[in-house]
Amino acid sequence: MKDAVDQFLPLSPATLHILLSLAGDDLHGYAIMQEIARHSEGKYKVGPGTLYDNLQKLIQRKWVQELGHRPSDDDPRRRYYRLTSLGRGVLAAESTRLAGVVREARLRLQALTPRRS
Amino acid sequence: MLASLYRRVVHLHPPAFREKFGDEMSSIFEQAKGTPAEIRLLLDALVSLARQWGLRSEFWYAPDPAPVQPAPDGVPCFSSLDPFRPRSSAVIEGLLLSIALFCLTCFAIRYSWIHVLHVRIPEVQFERSTWRPESRPVAADFERMPIPTTLPNTSSTGLSRTNSTIEVPRQPVPAKANPRKHETPATADPAQSDSGQMDRPSNQVFQSAIQTPLALETFEGTYVVEHPRRITLVVAAENGNLTMSMEGQRKVQLIPSSSTKFTVSAMGDCWIDFMPGNNVAGNEPIRQLKFSCNGEQFIARKQSRLD
Secondary structure, eight states: OHHHHHTTOSOOHHHHHHHHHHTTSOEEHHHHHHHHHHHTTTSOOOOHHHHHHHHHHHHHTTSEEEEEOOTTOSOTTOOEEEEOHHHHHHHHHHHHHHHHHHHHHHHHHHHHSOOOO | OHHHHHHHHHHTSOHHHHHHHHHHHHHHHHHTTTSTHHHHHHHHHHHHHHHHHHHOGGGSSOOOOOOOEEOTTSOEEOOOOOOOOOOHHHHHHHHHHHHHHHHHHHHHHHHHHHSOOOOOOOOOOOOOOSOOGGGSOOHHHHHHSOSSSSOOOSSTTOOOOSSSSOOOOOOOOOSSSOOOSOOOGGGSOTTOOSSSSOOOOSSOOOOSSSOOSSOHHHHOEEEEEOSSSOEEEEEEEETTEEEEEETTSOOEEEEESSSSEEEETTSSSEEEEEEEOSOOSSSSOEEEEEEEETTEEEEEEEOOTTO
């Protein structure tokens, strides 16, 4: 499974943020947009076109599952999406990769910083 | 207005995308109504439209679900053939190529209207034939043919000449009768002559399909070809026929094909054209002959009695 996941790395920023948003709970499209804006602190925003374009690919790859409409929701046009186990594995692999990049970056930056006695 | 425009842009998306996400996109836009985010959403929809049609050809149409046909033993059968969809880049490249070809064709058509193309087609050279157009008997030659069977005795040769061309006066055509261009010798009236008397030439006129107005004695003589080598031709009238003999060759018969042209029998494409001289007095009317055989031509001058 690791080989099947690694072939999709690195993920695009939009894909990463969408998977990250769905990692906590099942969300509809507008909620995904709001969650992305929240956890990126407003630095990364996606529009509906970009969102659903990526969702289309993620659904085809079976990283995201479409749940359809929730009867409890006010707007019948909203459709909810859920992160699949495969999608969760891809997100984990990407997180590990990014963590390694951050660790390496910190080590290099620490080496460059002059030490003060 | 922006909402209707946004809905139209969403409606222009590919069918599969529109059916799946069109309502959600419209719902999101409605939630942002009245805010500056409307314009950003509209621009996002336009970018999405271009991206879906340009780069997402595999998502244009929803895949048709394969009909599941159960086998006789109850095991379902599945179809694995996918509908063919050309690549978006192939479609764009084909469109550009078609436009380029169309423009090139239009330019070529317009160019041909303005500039006339002169295409030189090389002449086709046929094998040289001995039958020359200038020696071919034409209607004028037939008009010069004698109508009367007898000739007025104006000279020793029985020939009346007005110019260098050998011609025989025609019979006068009655005013009421329809003029004929050609009259066969058989229908001609031999009684018409300047002197009013019928005089037969001393020699016998050659009787053939084409009659020569000149007596055969006119063509008799010795003709000499000087170039490229000396050849002596002896033309003689024997028993009403004209014959020709060359050095080392058997005697051949000359068959008239016009008033002055004779074909050489048993020699293929060979003919002799007797050419009259400028002497209109009747002495030595034939000065030389043109002998053509198998593509080669020779001019032979008639030797006078003093030569």
